[in-house]
Amino acid sequence: MEAGTHTVTNQAPPLVGYDVYACDRALSEAVARHLPGELYGEAERELGALGRATGSEQVREWGEQANAFPPRLRTHDRYGRRIDEVDFHPAWHRLLGKSVAAGLTDAWGRPGGHVRRAAGFLVATQAEAGHGCPVSMTHAAVPALRAEPEVAAVWEPLAASRVYERELRPAASKAGVLLGMGLTEKQGGSDVRANTTSARPLAAAGEYVLTGHKWFCSAPMSDAFLVLARAPGGLTCFLVPRVLDDGSRNAFALQRLKDKLGNRSNASAEVEFDGTTWARRIGEEGRGLRTVMGMVAATRLDCVLGSAALMRQAVAQAVHHASYRAAFGGLLVDKPLMRNVLADLAVESEAATVLGMRLAAAYDSGTERDLALLRIAVPAAKYWVTKRCVPVVAEALECLGGNGYVEESGLPRLLRESPLNSVWEGAGNVQALDVLRALRTEPAALDAYLREVGEARGADPRLDRAIRGLLAELSDLEGVEARARRLAERLALVLQGALLVRWAPPEVADAFCAGRLGGEAGTAFGTLPPAPGLRAVVERARPVE
Template sequence: MRSAPLSHLATHEVSNQPEVRGDIDLWTSDPVLRETAALAGAQTQTLADYGCTMGRSEMREAGREANANPPRLELFDRGGRRLDEVRFHPDYHRLMEASQSAGYAAIAWEGQPGGHATHAAMVYLASQVEPGHCCPMTMTYAAIPALSADSAIAADWRPKLMARCYDPTVTPIGEKRAATLGMAMTEKQSGSDVRANSTIARRDRDHWRLKGHKWFCSAPMSDGFLTLAQAPGGLTCFLLPRWLEGERNAIHLMRLKDKLGNKANASSEVEFHDALAYQLGGEGDGVRTIIEMVHHTRLDTAMAPAGLMRAALAEAHHWVQHRSTFQRRLIDQPLMRAVLADLVLDWEGSLTLGLRVAQAFDSNDPADRAFARIGVALAKFLANKRCPVVVVEAMEVLGGMGYVEETGLPLLYREAPLNGIWEGSGNVICLDILRSLARDPLAAEKLKAELVAARGADARYDAALTEHAARWPALPPEAEARWYAERTAHMLTASLLIRKGPAAVADMYTATRLAGDSGRIPGAIAAGEVGGVLARLGGT
């Protein structure tokens, strides 16, 4: 008997594949953000509006297009005149307009309560959609307090940096509706050791001329840059305007960096050929002047990984809710639930700690300001060590599909290591933590108070607190700085969750991060009932 021909059988019926997610309200679908933002005193209506805007499918598509069509360098015009410009895809400008108009760079400085907490939550939201466009806005946000070192410079630049609009035109600052500021500090021979920078500054009447090479310049189409150079009185901070009246400043773009990720954002090498610059702060006080900018950029590098983790987990959660194997949905399978619950702890812990630190940025109380200095370093360190692990595990949840660009997970994977490198890599941050605690007794006192505040609510936490104090009655030796930073950051996160978070999350975080009731691989936990933890993923 002849078998039936196969030509009539369908070859591309799609089943057991989740539908495309479509519009996603990044605010209403995220119960953890809503709760922690409210606790931090953030402007929740602003965040609701921004989360709704950024979660729309056309904005997420704009993010994909901006990454698929990275910026390109145009050094000369057709006649051979220097341009030193970067061309961006239109969707990059669309993202910049949406975020700047919402107040990403400005809102912290507008005088309303909860400005820094609101800004930090906006970093978290923007990072879920397209992380690259955050760089120039983060630099702009962080540069504003550094300008206070010179009232005349601040008067010219601050209103343009705080304008709630986006103006990418090539024109001097006085003619612009809005402006952005970048940073150019790193040199190839010195890296984090900025005091070894070799760029030279020479006086030219009421301004300066800079000559030198910068190995990394963030967002080279910014309207100005803060940089460091060696003046006769020592390392000094300068503001370089990008565009001058009737001419271009002598800032030459040598090449764009070919980076692992952050593709929509341009990073470059630059040379200053007697570029005009204005002194900011005292001669020889360069590090002291620019450190305020670094302090604020660190807040963003603590918040962005929480956003990346959220985006990765949202994709994984959507997949397991709508994908079945062996006659069961993936979300109903105990081992999958254990893995996801474990990852939720890293994400929720990072967001909780990050927004608590942002709340301290908003305070005028000296103790809170001291806590902000130490807390932001701890938050940045822990969040960035957990972020790559969470993204990789989320990719694995989708199997082979997680390795496909259409899911967005490869973009998150390439982005995951970056914030751990920006504004001080892991060792730099850990050493800064030790220096801060040694030099600032108020920071050490406030950190201890935050840890002790959770005592008495959980015996496992109390035991961990006792062990921590016994292990490090004083600051640890340098070789133990990472161990100390990790343990302290976990303790601080657990304290916040015990006092302010849901019982299910606090219980599991304390058990797995402090009490040792887990392996070192995500999902290697005594899971038990994880429903309360998985519920934190919300409507993803």
């Protein structure tokens, strides 16, 4: 029997047992907006099932277990034979299996596939972000594989499969595979042109052996990897399987696993190719960068979606807590200052979701205009949304006070995860410079962007002023590299504002334009100008009715 002093009162109940998808109005409305009627019903059923599973106590427990028991490298078996395997907690495999079964590696060529898959990715990674890495890379590898149709015919159906098989076996004997990548080397980092890994051609057409070291190899338990190496004709893309067709292990020596700030459930490794590592060329020799760029663009969009997922989960936890916690004579959610903080966070979260889903819809449409829009909007969105993730999660944690700083709340894990997407697939400077490259070399990209934001002109004077200011900045590109970050930020903010003005409730669009475009708020969250609509903004973000 507990003493009376241990009676628990004035604490929010755990946020479990709810539909992560249905309770996210910004996301569910985006799916309805971007999917035609004949696809919408099926997508709603699939996403609802995934949302209920993600919000369940069981799946949340899997996420905690996968991070509490991180992967472990086994380089040799008991007899001293090299095996280079990574052991994961069973919860990791359960999470991966659920996401693969939900179709999160299947989007290319499927009607509405990118919207459905993006929404599912945004839902599933709210339970646990680390397993999103192999899911993302498997999905994103398809454009690169298609540079070699003979290889794509074998590997693409397996990558799109809804069957997860964890065992390392020849691809031909599996019902589904996972794909990773190894681009980064220690001497070059983001400058992959500095790569020194070499590829020597064999007698058989398209076959090579590799020699070199990869500083970051993501998801090293995958069935195959896309890597860059120097062939006689220049930097080239290759597919490196873990297991060869005869069942023998490819020479793929895992040196160590990285001890990362966050993303603890997911393994990132250093890998050595010893001169006998077999590889299959993908695309032409010397065109490796062009071959992998389709993959990189897709994983960059997943960085946007992953950050949007972290923001949404952090905001949901903050609003949920404030809806139950009482202080100073009333619920926190009813206090004007706390309401301002929560509304500000909710607006940021919704802006990230709406932008990510619009870009996913652009992949589905495949029109020249939308493909051109992706060229400039993806790096701008990747730059800005991933940058905003850290302060959003940190502020949401603060809403829980000391409870938020305790591991059991789940917020510390979200905070450790929050910087990741701004680093992976090219950090901030890489994205900003990519925006400049698109502006300088692809006029259709800027034209598509201006047409997109032009859809909202005249709806809000603050947005109109921001568009004019952006045009003024774009008219003077003298010394632009030094202000490339500011330009990428303005491009993302104006696009977010335009999308919210068109599609979000008026109170959400008004708060965004006031706080991000109108100069009516400070730099910290919770400095929006007081407005009656802030209560509705917070209510909209509430995860459970």
